[in-house]
Amino acid sequence: MRKIAVLTVVAFSVAMLFSSLAFAARKTIIKIGINAPLTGDIPKVGEGTKYAAQMWLEDIEKAGGLEVGGKKYDVELVIEDNESKAESAVKANTKMISQDDVLAIIGPQSSKQAVPAGEVANKYKTVMISPWSTNPDTTLDRPYVFRGCFLDPFQGPVVANFITDEFGFTKAAVLYDVASDYPKGLAEVFKDAWEAKHGAGSVVAYESFTTKDTDFSSQLTKIVKSGAQVLFTPQYYNEVPLIVSQAKNLGWEGPIVGSDSWGSAELVELCGEACYGLFFSSHYAAAGAKGATKAFIDRYEKTYGYTPDDVAALTWDSLQLAQQAIQDAGKLTGRIEKDREAVRDALTRIEDFDGITGKMTFTEEGDPIKCAVIVKINNQGEFEFYGSSCP
Amino acid sequence: MGIAKKFQQVFSTVPMLGWFLGILTAVLIEYFWGYDYISYYLGLPKIPVLFGALIMLKEPMMIPGALAYDLIVYVIPVLAVAKLSSVFTNPGAALLEKLPLWLSAVIHLVCFYAILHLWAGINDYRVLVVKLTLVSIILTVSVNVINGYQGEFSCSHPGFMALGAYVSSILTLVLFTNDKIFGTALLPPSLGPYLFPLVLVAGGAAAAIGSLAVAIPSFRTRGDYLAIISLAFMFIVKSAVENLNFIGGARGMGGQPDLAPLPVIFFWTLLCIWVIHNFVTSILGKALNTVRDDEAAAESMTVKTRKTKMTAFMFGAFWAGIAGGLFAHVLTYINPGMFSINRLAEILAMVYFGGLNSIVGSIVGAVSINVLGEALRPLELFKWIIIPLILIFVMIFRPYGLISFTEINAKKLLEAKHKRQQGVSP
Incomplete structure (x- = not known):
């Protein structure tokens, strides 16, 4: 026993002495934190985030580091799992800021984590860009918090206008999850926008259910009977197939329109032909994309074997924004507080940033002004660009 | 088993107060020298926050460094100080024993909180x-x-x-x-x-x-x-x-x-x-x-x-x-x-x-x-x-x-x- 103990100690000391890490001077490394839901309710979102981040890092490494003010710096990603829980997202942010000294944080994706995590980032004066969070509170009164996507108050009217212009309908039905923050918010915004256009009472059915419900027949029967011409359902990709197939079984014949939460590769897999020909609003369309967007999609497909969701594309854009801001900051002093502030100032100055999900300029709140895309699920089950709407 | 028994025997003479003193020493070492000297020479980017658990699982290359850090900052000072100080912490504990139990407990808790505050305050x-x-x-x-x-x-x-x-x-x-x-x-x-x-x-x-x-x-x-x-x-x-x-x-x-x-x-x-x-x-x-x-x-x-x-x-x-x-x-x-x-x-x-x-x-x-x-x-x-x-x-x-x-x-x-x-x- 004693021999083993002594041997272990000796082995460790030798390993320490000859390890390349010992006595190495601390270098200035640019660290970017990724706060992603790798486990928990929405692991697919976390996976997309992680993959996009790894692709970005690959590019940087290929270029031999990130050049800031004529000097190349090594870049490191700190990927933390927030378990899709608010308190874990707060812990992850605190850890990355106080322990890992990250220069900027990308994430968390869902609003329920991004709102409390944004508080932490703002408190410690560190730039945080949430690629996917649509809740206005995420960036409200927080100078250090930004986002990479448009907000619900913009998306709702876009969908309402699209339906009116495309089909000329005047009566709409809404089906949404009352227990989930995002669908509920968007349903409300859509209702307001629709009624502003077509007069009070033009939303003839406004039905709700609770997360994890799988039977929507009573709500859908009401919707079918209400005489609505179109059904708007801002639900997640795992619920949409159930809603669509049940609606069709109950005799619904009108179009069903959705929002950016539909935009997952899983949707068509789960839904099959029932979803062909439907429309939803989103951040970008994979099929028929051009230029940098196409390059990103092709590369992602080649590396990971499936078409990237909008989360991956938005994460990619957020990382590019962070990179741009770091480079615009001019030079890194090595004093992390100062550098973070410089990055924040540079980020607010970015104008007409050309991302793969469209051109972006930040408002004073840290929300981007960018276009929404209307996507059609074509007969091959691909997400096809149909039209776009800009503010 | 022999080592564990021996270990128990040697340290059975240390009162709670002695352990507190040992931990306090460790925390003070970390507070004053942890970042600038110890973790620097061990090649660690920063003070390992949860005894190095996070860094060890993330980067296996850091395992020797993190373990050495734990050994230098925590294990050795705690054991050494606890044992050596038992000469005067034992009379101290005996003195506290004469007080009512609640007062002695309060004094111990205050000491404990002070150490916890100092330790947590590092990060x-x-x-x-x-x-x-x-x-x-x-x-x-x-x-x-x-x-x-x-x-x-x-x-x-x-x-x-x-x-x-x-x-x-x-x-x-x-x-x-x-x-x-x-x-x-x-x-x-x-x-x-x-x-x-x-x-x-x-x-x-x-x-x-x-x-x-x-x-x-x-x-x-x-x-x-x-x-x-x-x-x-x-x-x-x-x-x-x-x-x-x-x-x-x-x-x-x-x-x-x-x-x-x-x-x-x-x-x-x-x-x-x-x-x-x-x-x-x-x-x-x-x-x-x-x-x-x-x-x-x-x-x-x-x-x-x-x-x-x-x-x-x-x-x-x-x-x-x-x-x-x-x-x-x-x-x-x-x-x-x-x-x-x-x-x-x-x-x-x-x-x-x-x-x-x-x-x-x-x-x-x-x-x-x-x-x-x-x-x-x-x-x-x-x-x-x-x-x-x-x-x-x-x-x-x-x-x-x-x-x-x-x-x-x-x-x-x-x-x-x-x-x-x-x-x-x-």
Whole structure:
């Protein structure tokens, strides 16, 4: 026993002495934190985030580091799992800021984590860009918090206008999850926008259910009977197939329109032909994309074997924004507080940033002004660009 | 085995005070030399925050460095100082022994807090982990009153926590902050820290009143009914909050003032442990145990079983409400999704892991599940395989949890240890 103990100690000391890490001077490394839901309710979102981040890092490494003010710096990603829980997202942010000294944080994706995590980032004066969070509170009164996507108050009217212009309908039905923050918010915004256009009472059915419900027949029967011409359902990709197939079984014949939460590769897999020909609003369309967007999609497909969701594309854009801001900051002093502030100032100055999900300029709140895309699920089950709407 | 025995023999002469001194030395070493010298020469980017667990799992290259750091900063100084200082810490402990036990305990606790504060203060991430762990301790001890001492199976603790969190958050938002839901503050925000205890108690009281909704219908019977009713209660609270738009609904409620710094939470945790300890060792607590073991016999021995059960249930719910209030003010954001089935699983894991019918067990359970959960986070998905596996093994080998049905004897823990050395049998 004693021999083993002594041997272990000796082995460790030798390993320490000859390890390349010992006595190495601390270098200035640019660290970017990724706060992603790798486990928990929405692991697919976390996976997309992680993959996009790894692709970005690959590019940087290929270029031999990130050049800031004529000097190349090594870049490191700190990927933390927030378990899709608010308190874990707060812990992850605190850890990355106080322990890992990250220069900027990308994430968390869902609003329920991004709102409390944004508080932490703002408190410690560190730039945080949430690629996917649509809740206005995420960036409200927080100078250090930004986002990479448009907000619900913009998306709702876009969908309402699209339906009116495309089909000329005047009566709409809404089906949404009352227990989930995002669908509920968007349903409300859509209702307001629709009624502003077509007069009070033009939303003839406004039905709700609770997360994890799988039977929507009573709500859908009401919707079918209400005489609505179109059904708007801002639900997640795992619920949409159930809603669509049940609606069709109950005799619904009108179009069903959705929002950016539909935009997952899983949707068509789960839904099959029932979803062909439907429309939803989103951040970008994979099929028929051009230029940098196409390059990103092709590369992602080649590396990971499936078409990237909008989360991956938005994460990619957020990382590019962070990179741009770091480079615009001019030079890194090595004093992390100062550098973070410089990055924040540079980020607010970015104008007409050309991302793969469209051109972006930040408002004073840290929300981007960018276009929404209307996507059609074509007969091959691909997400096809149909039209776009800009503010 | 030989080494362990020898180790125990050598260090059996160190009193609690000696260990404190050792840990204090380690923390001071870390505080003054940890970043600039020790971690620098060991090639570590920074002070390893949770004894290097995070960095070791993330970058295996750092394992020797992190282990060496632990050895240099923690293991060697703690052991050396504890052993060498026993020359004068033992007389010190003997001196304290002459004081009343409560005073000696208070002195020890103050020392403990000072060390904890210093250790956590090195990094803000540590502060957050310690805060959430302390909140978990309150929660676990309060569940133990119902699931352990009372022997029922209650599932409504997330619901009580939600009640406490929402009521106290609404109060602080109405009283001390200008926010967009409730408008301008009614009282000057500087009063916040002074009135915060009242706010917390109000949250706890709300939870206790809410618990009546479970207690009144379910304590007419025994067995599984409580589990089902309490589970329903949890979902009722969650759905109710989701549908109440004026407190944010599913979007949640944010912007609570930061009224829960580490000392405040530590104080409440101590208060909770002390009060619950007194409760379960009181006549009422003994009555509660008899009700658990045999309700008919207890009734025939003039124990008012129904009243006893209701009191204990409300008492447990009250402390869950306090924990909820503290939790809300640590995170400064709450949403109904936080107080759902996941939280329940976490709470029950802490209670059954640590041990039923024991306050020390609850503390051990809360601390170990929290620290494990934090330390294994870099493993991502495998974390959710390892922790349940540990739980299964605990259930197989210690069906009532790690430390169950026992309490630590404070007097024995704090006494001077030199008597044994002189051959006086303990």
